[in-house]
Structure formats: structure tokens, C-alpha cells
Amino acid sequence: MSGGAPDPQTEERRPPGRRRLGLALLTVAALTGGGVAFTALATPEEPPAAHPGAEGPPPATAPVTRGDLTDSSQQDGMLGHLGERKINAGGPGGTLTWLAPSGSVVGRDGRLYEVDGEAVRLMYGSEPMYRTLKSGDKGTDVRQLEENLAALGYTGFDVDEEYTVKTAAAVKRWQESHDLKRTGTVGPDRIAFAGSAVRIKEPGSGSGTGSSGGDRVAPGDRIAPGSPVLTVTGSERVVTFRVPAAEAASAKTGTRVRVVLPEGARLPGKVTAVGRTATAGDDPQDRTPRIDVTVSFDDPAGVEGVDQSPVTVELAGETRRDVLSVPVNALLALPDGGFGVQVVENGAARDVRVELGMFAQGRVEVRGTGLREGMKVGVPS
Incomplete structure (x- = not known):
């Protein structure tokens, strides 16, 4: 009869191990559905049980292996560049004649x-x-200028926070190298500061004559003092992604990762910045508070790909070293509530009670009396 309740007699004839396997997988799915690993699942304190010949040989087997087990997760990220900022026009303004x-x-x-x-x-x-800046000025901006002059080879002064006649002499040499008037003073009409080398993202939004509001500036436009000329980023390639605030511990600063690029290359890196404020995502169906995370590559120069390309970030979590593990679908739910595996030796099968540890990579850490590396355990065909 189809569509009705199961036949009790048929149900009773169903092999008990198959019922246990289905229950085990349902239980494990419920415990690990959110991708959260757990350890030291409680089991009864009675000695591990073995039931020779519980069901006969299973349809397929897999080996018990020994090795390291790492709880990892994957996050969707975006390839980009570090830190976006504006560079505004310095000096009295004028006509823009060239842009990087x-x-x-x-x-x-x-x-x-x-x-x-x-x-x-x-x-x-x-x-x-x-x-x-001129002789007699003091401040951190003076030190910054002197550090740059020294790095460029214009020496003969002390790198400190005082602009001296020796600093002015170095500035004159720098001006001469660029065919500028040798004044010994320098200001925002000649220099803009940024933390490091910058990558030009795009021209700034024009606010002077010759460009309407929101348009990008271009050579020929009149530039007003303080108006945005360029939008820049850091030159280093990075990946950004967001994790739920509750999982922030999985992406602490220094956490090792692998980034899977669109063409399939897997490049190593590490988490270099974690946001301090959680904000809701853009998806109206998921307003889970999330935290911004930045990943830097071990070899940024070797990273290829278009800006804003989607990537996958593989986060390595806790690692259990030198443990025994079996495929998750090898687990049986024993009648008294514990878990076991079906060990196959010499053509015979027996159920062996196990304690569960970490779930990761489709496997589960197991501990049980008599279990050893290389043993065969039953799995679904």
C-alpha cells in the first residue's frame, strides 16, 4: 500500500544498524549544521561496548586515519586595495593641467x-x-618632510621637528632637481602627504569651475583650494570580508588564511585588521551584525585579478594534532544514546562505542577502546 503509514512488520524487519546510521547522521547534521565544531561530547561512563556481528558486513568501508584535523570555514570576500582616501588641492588653486x-x-x-x-x-x-614650511618652523610635519628628504638623499641636517637653515638648504637642492625656483620653503602647492605609495583609483569629484557637481575633474578644469583632485588607495592588494560578530574569534589578527582567486589560485595570507564595530549587513533577509575583516597576502606583488573580484577566504580554525578520525557518515547512533562505528575485521562487523571530538573537513575525531589507524569502518555505499 502506498502513501499510508509504515507497515510495523516491515519496519521491524529493517536492519537495526541502518536505523542507527540514519539517526546518527540526523543528529550530527543538527549539531554541525551551522558549521560550528564541538569537542568532548559526553557519553555514558560505562566501558565501550562491542557487538560482534551486529549487522554483518556493511556495503562499503573507509579507513580510520591518524593525522591533524583542522576546523576551517569559508567566507565570501572581495579583492581590492588597502585604504581609500581623497587627495585635495593645495595652494591657491588654478587650472588642472595633468592627473596621474x-x-x-x-x-x-x-x-x-x-x-x-x-x-x-x-x-x-x-x-x-x-x-x-620655512626656517624656524617646528612640528611633526617638519619631521615628516625631513624624513622624506633624507630618504631621497638630500642630507646635511638633523631629522627632528625643527626647520633649520640646513633643512632649507636641502629643500633648495630638492627644488633644483625638479627645475623649481630655489626658495628653501615648501608648502601644499608642491607636496601632498600620504602614509605610503598610493594607487590612483579615479579622479576626484569636481567642485570648481569647468566641472558640474558630481562630475570627475579633468585637465582643463579650474581647481579651487581644498577641492578633491584624486581618489587613491594603498598600493597593496588586500581582501576584505565580513563575519558575524559571534564568530569574530575565528578571524583574529594574525590568523592564517588562504585566498582562492577567481581563476582558482590559492594564495596564503593572514588577517591584518579586524573592525571594532559590528554593523548589520545589506541583505534585508539577514540583519546579523557583522564585523569587517582585512586580509593581506604574503606576496602582494604576485596577486593578479580585477578590483572588486569575488574571492573565497579559507579560515583555519583550531587544529587537533595526531588524532584518529573517520568520515562523519561512518557514525552510528547506539541504542542507549551513545555513538559508535562499525569496525570490519576478517569479514565480520562489530559496533564499537566512540567518543567524538572535532568535526572538520567531512571527518570527525574519534576515541574508542581498540580503535587504531588503518582499521576499516562501515560507511553507506
Whole structure:
């Protein structure tokens, strides 16, 4: 009869091991459905039980293996560049005559843009270039300038926070190397500071004459002081992704990862930044608070791929070393509530009680009396 309740007699004739296997898999699925590993599942304190010939040989077997088991997870990420920021026009303004092209990388002393034919160059530092520096000035911006001059080979002064006549002499040598008037003073009409080399993402949104609001500036536009000229990022390739706040511990700073690029390459890296504030995602169906995570590659120069390409981040979690494990689907749910595996030896099968440890990579750590590496355990065909 089809569509009705199961025949009790048929149900009783069904092999008991098959019922146990189905129950075990349902139980494991419930415990691991969220991708969360667990350890030291409680089992009765009675000695491990063995039941020779419980069901006869299973349809297929798999070996008990010994080795390391790592609880890993995968996250969807995005390939990009580190840190986006604006570079605004310094000096009195004028006509924009040149812009560094999008996608190019500008390093120390490189040209970012030109106004009225005069270049504004990049120097490294965290503090913006907000004033014209001259002899007698003091401050961290002075130290930044002197550090850059020294790195470029213009020496003969002490690198400190005081702009001296020796600093001015070095500035004059730098000006001469760029065919500029040798004034010994320098300001935001000649230098813009950023933390390191920058990658040009795109021109800034124009706010001067010749460009309407929201349009990108282009050579020929009039640039007002303080208006955005360029949008830049760091030159280093990175991956960003988001994890639920409850799982933030799986992506701590320093956590080793592998990034799977769109073409299939798997590159090593590590978590270098974790956000401190959790925010809801954009998906209206999932408002779980999430935290931003940044991954840097071990070899950034070797990373290829288009910006904003989707990637997969493989996070390595806890590792159990030198443990016995079996495929998850080898587990049996024993009649008294514990778990076991069906060991096959010399053509005979017996159920052996086990304690469960970590679930990872489709396997589960097991401990049980008499279990050893190389044993065969029953699995579904």
C-alpha cells in the first residue's frame, strides 16, 4: 500500500544498524549544521561496548586515519586595495593641467597632479601638508618632510621637528632637481602627504569651475583650494570580508588564511585588521551584525585579478594534532544514546562505542577502546 503509514512488520524487519546510521547522521547534521565544531561530547561512563556481528558486513568501508584535523570555514570576500582616501588641492588653486592616470602607482616624490603646469608630488607621512614650511618652523610635519628628504638623499641636517637653515638648504637642492625656483620653503602647492605609495583609483569629484557637481575633474578644469583632485588607495592588494560578530574569534589578527582567486589560485595570507564595530549587513533577509575583516597576502606583488573580484577566504580554525578520525557518515547512533562505528575485521562487523571530538573537513575525531589507524569502518555505499 502506498502513501499510508509504515507497515510495523516491515519496519521491524529493517536492519537495526541502518536505523542507527540514519539517526546518527540526523543528529550530527543538527549539531554541525551551522558549521560550528564541538569537542568532548559526553557519553555514558560505562566501558565501550562491542557487538560482534551486529549487522554483518556493511556495503562499503573507509579507513580510520591518524593525522591533524583542522576546523576551517569559508567566507565570501572581495579583492581590492588597502585604504581609500581623497587627495585635495593645495595652494591657491588654478587650472588642472595633468592627473596621474587611474590604476597607476605613485611612490615617494612621484607626480600626483599638476596645476598651472606645476607638479604636486607625493611624500610619505600621516599628517597632512597644511602650511608652507620655512626656517624656524617646528612640528611633526617638519619631521615628516625631513624624513622624506633624507630618504631621497638630500642630507646635511638633523631629522627632528625643527626647520633649520640646513633643512632649507636641502629643500633648495630638492627644488633644483625638479627645475623649481630655489626658495628653501615648501608648502601644499608642491607636496601632498600620504602614509605610503598610493594607487590612483579615479579622479576626484569636481567642485570648481569647468566641472558640474558630481562630475570627475579633468585637465582643463579650474581647481579651487581644498577641492578633491584624486581618489587613491594603498598600493597593496588586500581582501576584505565580513563575519558575524559571534564568530569574530575565528578571524583574529594574525590568523592564517588562504585566498582562492577567481581563476582558482590559492594564495596564503593572514588577517591584518579586524573592525571594532559590528554593523548589520545589506541583505534585508539577514540583519546579523557583522564585523569587517582585512586580509593581506604574503606576496602582494604576485596577486593578479580585477578590483572588486569575488574571492573565497579559507579560515583555519583550531587544529587537533595526531588524532584518529573517520568520515562523519561512518557514525552510528547506539541504542542507549551513545555513538559508535562499525569496525570490519576478517569479514565480520562489530559496533564499537566512540567518543567524538572535532568535526572538520567531512571527518570527525574519534576515541574508542581498540580503535587504531588503518582499521576499516562501515560507511553507506
